[in-house]
Amino acid sequence: MSILNIEHLQKSYGDTHILHDINISIDEGDFLVLVGPSGCGKSTLLNCIAGLEPISGGQISIAGRDVTGVSPKDRDIAMVFQSYALYPTMSVAKNITFGMRVRGVDKATQEAKLAEVARQLQIEPLLNRKPGQLSGGQRQRVAMGRALVRDPKLFLFDEPLSNLDAKLRVSMRTEIKKLHQDLNASIVYVTHDQIEAMTLATKIVVMKAGVIQQIGTPSEIYNRPANMFVADFMGSPAMNLIPARVSRHDGTTRIEIDREGGAPLVLSDPNVGDLPGEIVMGVRPEDIHEATGDAHLPQAAQHAGGEVLIDVVEPAGADTFAVTRLGGTPVTARLRAETVVRPKQAFPLAFDLSKVSYFSPKDGERLN
Structure with a gap:
């Protein structure tokens, strides 16, 4: 009732x-x-x-x-x-x-x-x-x-x-x-x-x-x-909102993100359909992992990542927060407490694309 x-x-x-x-x-x-x-x-x-x-x-x-x-x-x-x-x-x-x-x-x-x-x-x-x-x-x-x-x-x-x-x-x-x-x-x-x-x-x-x-x-x-x-x-830390470009290659959506000090980071997402050329990729800090190749990584993150330059490291007891810049904006990764990560060094990160949200940069509405 x-x-x-x-x-x-x-x-x-x-x-x-x-x-x-x-x-x-x-x-x-x-x-x-x-x-x-x-x-x-x-x-x-x-x-x-x-x-x-x-x-x-x-x-x-x-x-x-x-x-x-x-x-x-x-x-x-x-x-x-x-x-x-x-x-x-x-x-x-x-x-x-x-x-x-x-x-x-x-x-x-x-x-x-x-x-x-x-x-x-x-x-x-x-x-x-x-x-x-x-x-x-x-x-x-x-x-x-x-x-x-x-x-x-x-x-x-x-x-x-x-x-x-x-x-x-x-x-x-x-x-x-x-x-x-x-x-x-x-x-x-x-x-x-x-x-x-x-x-x-x-x-x-x-x-x-x-x-x-x-x-x-x-x-x-x-x-x-x-x-x-x-x-x-909603969320603390908030969802990372990263400007990105989209293209299609062999039936897969390619997400290209500008990366400081190097070539753009390219992620391939086979599970998403047509997206406009410019998007904002939303990913929660806990869905960004250390790209170790270990079996504990979600399958959707095992082949979607690359090295990034770490700006700030924030130990928080049960977690370690690592902050980098992608697409010209700060991006926070919520890593395991025992992860060895240092500021001003390159560090491999992997994105769990099964958890990613895509938004329109024009009106902010969800696209997937």
């Missing part, structure tokens, strides 16, 4: 268009993440779903009910804000049960819901404290608890982890994912952090300037980006 359906949504402030023809549908139990750079419209879209912002056109349905003109309190949603929005003079317990008290829920139900949520979030020892006595992570748990007792049709999270330090963000991310799995909750989650998007989502919406660039699973977004914006935005 579709829990959220957005059709042709438009949002404008006067003559300024913020959201352009937004169409999204998610099923019950989905974890939808809206991701994109600051100013792309993702928080505005969340506020439109919540009813905090009126829309300029289109329709929003929640659990099959048209809520386009319905007030936020009647949409059967619960929202967790970036700022926590806790009442400083109330205890944790009263913050969590406040909404139920306002709606006239009987005391026994309030206490049962409070006990259940406190156990789920492991905040039983905090129930008598005030928000000022809590850490950032504890406050975020309380804000989540206040949403969970509502048992709504749809949870909305507006960058809930952005105020936390890096280590706490990772642990809270795990807790949110576990809660989703345990409750089978339907969630719409806004973030600018693509790592959060990849780890939490069952479905991702990538946005830019109020326009949806791609909707898909984390795997689809990562492995088959629809355009160069998605390719560059």
Whole structure:
């Protein structure tokens, strides 16, 4: 069953268009993440779903009910804000049960819901404290608890982890994912952090300037980006985007890439059809390998590579990142930790062409 359906949504402030023809549908139990750079419209879209912002056109349905003109309190949603929005003079317990008290829920139900949520979030020892006595992570748990007792049709999270330090963000991310799995909750989650998007989502919406660039699973977004914006935005380090020239020879597509200090690098890709003469080749850092000829290399990389001049080497514990220049742009290879590679020296690299994306340099759209 579709829990959220957005059709042709438009949002404008006067003559300024913020959201352009937004169409999204998610099923019950989905974890939808809206991701994109600051100013792309993702928080505005969340506020439109919540009813905090009126829309300029289109329709929003929640659990099959048209809520386009319905007030936020009647949409059967619960929202967790970036700022926590806790009442400083109330205890944790009263913050969590406040909404139920306002709606006239009987005391026994309030206490049962409070006990259940406190156990789920492991905040039983905090129930008598005030928000000022809590850490950032504890406050975020309380804000989540206040949403969970509502048992709504749809949870909305507006960058809930952005105020936390890096280590706490990772642990809270795990807790949110576990809660989703345990409750089978339907969630719409806004973030600018693509790592959060990849780890939490069952479905991702990538946005830019109020326009949806791609909707898909984390795997689809990562492995088959629809355009160069998605390719560059999703992934850390980002996908390498290398200008190249294309020709056909004996039924095989030849990819020619300018190489500093030598003749162009020529790769042969037998698995791709017609491409225009000028392209941008997209390849993830982990799909560039040391060209050793060893059997561990993917077959598609064993005969597609050559020597390049290494500019920078960055040891990173489990990996070693080697940066070179190809096609006039920096290219990062994610190599094994034990790889012996040095800056200012030639080093053989192989490209796994079975994982490569090809894009048009004119409009940035995917070609394969």
